[in-house]
Amino acid sequence: MNQFNQKTLVIVKPDGMRRHLIGEIIKRLEQVGLDLVDAKYTQANEQLARDHYPVTDEWLEAVGGKSLGDYQKYGLDPMATLGTADPKEIGRMIHQFNIKYLMSGPVLAMVWEGNHAIEIVRKLVGSTVASVALPGTIRGDFAIDSAIAANAEKRSIQNLVHASGSIEEAAREIELWFGD
Ligand code: ADP
Numbered sequence: 360m361n362q363f364n365q366k367t368l369v370i371v372k373p374d375g376m377r378r379h380l381i382g383e384i385i386k387r388l389e390q391v392g393l394d395l396v397d398a399k400y401t402q403a404n405e406q407l408a409r410d411h412y413p414v415t416d417e418w419l420e421a422v423g424g425k426s427l428g429d430y431q432k433y434g435l436d437p438m439a440t441l442g443t444a445d446p447k448e449i450g451r452m453i454h455q456f457n458i459k460y461l462m463s464g465p466v467l468a469m470v471w472e473g474n475h476a477i478e479i480v481r482k483l484v485g486s487t488v489a490s491v492a493l494p495g496t497i498r499g500d501f502a503i504d505s506a507i508a509a510n511a512e513k514r515s516i517q518n519l520v521h522a523s524g525s526i527e528e529a530a531r532e533i534e535l536w537f538g539d
Contacts, residue, residue, distance in 0.1 A: 365476040366396065367523045368532040369484075373464030375519035381467055384497055384520060387483055388471055397470040397537055408461040410535055411521075412454055419450030426453065429488075429506045440511050453515065460515035468536045477529055480522045487518060 369388065371381055385395065403411065423446030430437045437444045441452060471480060485496025488506055492499035502518050509516045523529035 366472045367477045367529045370521040371467040374517040393471045393473040399468045408458040419447045423450035456515035484522045
């Protein structure tokens with residue numbers, strides 16, 4: 360094992376479960392050579408869902424800002440659907456949507472291990488928004504949702520999977536979902 364060996368948390372979110380995509384997602388992670396080292400079929404309660412999405416000012420502003428960018432792109436007024444144009448306020452709404460989404464049905468939480476596992480899995484998963492996610496990625500091939508559509512319906516973007524974004528995030532999330 361070398362110093363680039365990493366573990367990362369992958370969650371098949373409730374929409375991925377409903378779409379029967381467990382097999383497809385596992386196949387894609389396995390075929391690059393990653394190892395599945397732990398897995399749990401479970402349903403998140405509110406505490407777990409909240410802890411999974413910790414709120415920091417940076418996150419609120421980044422997510423809210425991304426959303427505002429979409430409104431600009433489509434020439435729409437965020438005030439009309441969200442009642443605010445403040446990125447932090449929008450970030451807070453999205454945080455609530457995310458908690459509800461993660462709790463909305465059973466999920467499959469998994470720990471995957473291998474060289475550069477965190478980056479490799481993020482690449483295989485693809486961008487948050489389906490229209491930007493490249494073909495060949497999980498979201499690019501199987502998702503169709505956007506921020507603007509999700510916000511209009513006051514819900515989170517349904518994008519099938521969660522994957523840890525950094526070494527720190529992976530360590531925190533694996534501890535949260537699997538404990539010791
Ligand atoms: P990713 O899951 O690609 O790392 P983020 O960490 O930015 O994305 O956001 C976490 C989750 O929040 C996303 O997977 C998506 O389900 C949801 N989300 C992100 N941005 C928005 C948005 N503007 N509107 C609704 N939901 C969003």
